[in-house]
Amino acid sequence: MLLRDLDHSETDQNTLSLLRNWVRHGDEKAIKEFFNKANPYKIAEWIGHERKKIQIALFRALDLPLATEVFDYLPPRLQKRFLYSVSQDQAGRLLAALSSDDRTAFLQEMPRSVINDLLKFLPVDVKTETLTLLGYPKGSIGRLMTPNYLAIKSDWTVEKVMDHLLEHGHDSETLTLLYVVDDQGKLIDDIRLRDLLFVPRTDTVESLMDHQFIALQVDDDDETAIAIFRRYDRTALPVVDHNGMLLGIVTIDDVLRLSDREATEDIQKIGGQEALDEPYMDIPFLTLMKKRAGWLVVLFLGEMLTATALSYFEVQISKAVVLALFLPLIISSGGNAGSQATTLIIRAMALGEVKLRDWWRVIRRELASGLFLGIILGAVGFARIALWSQFSTIYGEHWILVAWTIFFALIGVVLWGTLSGAVFPLILRFLKIDPATSSAPFVATAVDVTGIIIYFLTAITILSGTLL
């Protein structure tokens, strides 16, 4: 049977209505029977599609061994919901069944008091392990570690390694790589299991070692870890402390999740808001508003400077109302150009393509870009006014001067927007602030104010003596 159900297939719809019916009639036995024959993935899927009440009823119908399997496939918010819906004793058993990295990821989202309650119900060894992992700072690689790996010694024979594997391999998260440690527990090499399979059983581990390996430091941050995984194409990496002692491993499935989360945060910040940290559909309304209103008000206060800037040019506007007509066009072009540059640079820095030391190359490149793009937009703007003036008198007898004003103002504003858009993220990185914080609308707002000044100064220069 092939398990696939990204879209609601018809069978799924039938199953769902069947389940719903059983819940409505309290027929727990039917649910149990059906679930016992189904696959844990699919059960997690079906439960995910239901409304809250039915979800809880379905989950409660699961026998404990199956429940823990299903639990592992559920998204964190459902895990949380179910954990609160069962007894603390059961909750402890569910948690104990999670792999240790998933357990840490889950617990770190819970309030301190709940963590303490739950920890009581974990077996002693699991509790110790969990407390250790929770001891590492949030956002550090320590939090993602699992201590379930296979460590071997260099003087072991392949035979002994295989015996060790048979005895302890069950709990290991990966068998692709085995980690060689010395007597103090210091990591000295990694060896691929496959390399062991193809040599005589009497060979020692030592003979297979090249003493070269890649490891993460326990206080590496998420970004560093993602970058190393990207670079070396590994499915798992060992984590060491400052003395090189092996502490655990990190697997690539966690890194995929991490890299998604980093991208989501960046996209949301580029959109001019705080990172949500929760799925859009699940985040409570007031939390959503808090994340959005804050930046929106900051941007609004910044944008108020446009009114102040414009008030200096009130005389010019009342003399030549035509200047007001092009105001939104001019400043939004600067904003759009800035938004392009800033998103490009933010993403390139997140991927490690652009580093701080490249600042001069970036500025040179964006200077050229801004000039190029400004001339194109300026030419389009000039053409539009020239064309319109053949059929209408809307721009008056001095339309050619108005057209030149728009042409030069656009070059100035686009050039300025592009440059600021590129330089803002570099400055933020220099100040060790996340560059994504210099979100596109933030740049646009900054560019709006200066754009107004550029526009009216150009107008005064060109139109003085005629319109002004």
Added chain:
Amino acid sequence: MLLRDLDHSETDQNTLSLLRNWVRHGDEKAIKEFFNKANPYKIAEWIGHERKKIQIALFRALDLPLATEVFDYLPPRLQKRFLYSVSQDQAGRLLAALSSDDRTAFLQEMPRSVINDLLKFLPVDVKTETLTLLGYPKGSIGRLMTPNYLAIKSDWTVEKVMDHLLEHGHDSETLTLLYVVDDQGKLIDDIRLRDLLFVPRTDTVESLMDHQFIALQVDDDDETAIAIFRRYDRTALPVVDHNGMLLGIVTIDDVLRLSDREATEDIQKIGGQEALDEPYMDIPFLTLMKKRAGWLVVLFLGEMLTATALSYFEVQISKAVVLALFLPLIISSGGNAGSQATTLIIRAMALGEVKLRDWWRVIRRELASGLFLGIILGAVGFARIALWSQFSTIYGEHWILVAWTIFFALIGVVLWGTLSGAVFPLILRFLKIDPATSSAPFVATAVDVTGIIIYFLTAITILSGTLL
């Protein structure tokens, strides 16, 4: 030795100047000796840090077996550069040494004629395999496949599987999972290698099977594949055709790369430009301009409608210049609100959190958000005008009416911006266009034009008989 060098360490700097010196003196022997003792990762790193000329000299100094290892760690643009710098015969050998998924990824970026030249130099079996993979449509999972997996039969004993593994395991990309096929080559199950290690060698594969597995379809697109990997935490997944025949496997390291690329594309589109498809520092200037100028001109043409819209309100502006002062503030607030909503929805859809069928919940949620945020900004705007008017006469005797105009216009514009920002991506998804195309600046431009109309209609309603 621990290999880590995200930042330029001092040792790296020394190595680089050493290498540069050898190149300058044409001392190929010293380079060879040094490289033969170094690690391929590090060599790839060092080469990556050099300028073009030195890069090529260094790469040419590598002996072929080492060169192929280093080649595998290089970024595609360097691979391309080096392939052109060596003889076609050598190029063929380098390519043949790549894993087949990496080879396909690499070749698909080359012009057709170059592909044909290079294919000539590949061994026959590699050539056939490469041509098959290149036959799948770009952006489909077929292109990412590697045919290097281990397929076993259900009636084999564990003993036989292990023998098969010893004989054929060398070339397999992963040993974590073995794939069980029937006599026709149809995939019927997957089995973890570790499960085989812990049962008697006389057991059959059949006894370990649960006939439940997850597979990708060969014409699945990238997004679907990423979603399935995200959901099931696998390090590799088998790929089948429409008849369920096993064609190859896809490994998670390729999926990590894919998911990065998708996020980059979305971020660049949100920034109001075409996806670059190349690292920012490597893309030629004119290509960069093409990707950016196109959308910028489209947005500019759209933004021209603001001038048209404003021209209808010329009379009002000349009567009450104060209205022009707040114009950028009002429309940019709508744009910022829209930009928040649109990035939220685009990302939530990319992660599969929001589906098309959720449209009504999204609209309800954003309606409430828009109203809430509009009232906050409106209140701030009102307060600012009220406050200023205590100290200045800039807003005239009717300042309270101006303040109400701003208050209501902001509510209207923010509400409208938020709603359009949320609905645009949904409509695009419905039309089967990538929602990221409804980039934030695009929404902002659309909102600018309607924002002007909302603003002036509010003004006419409130100020008629006094200022207007």
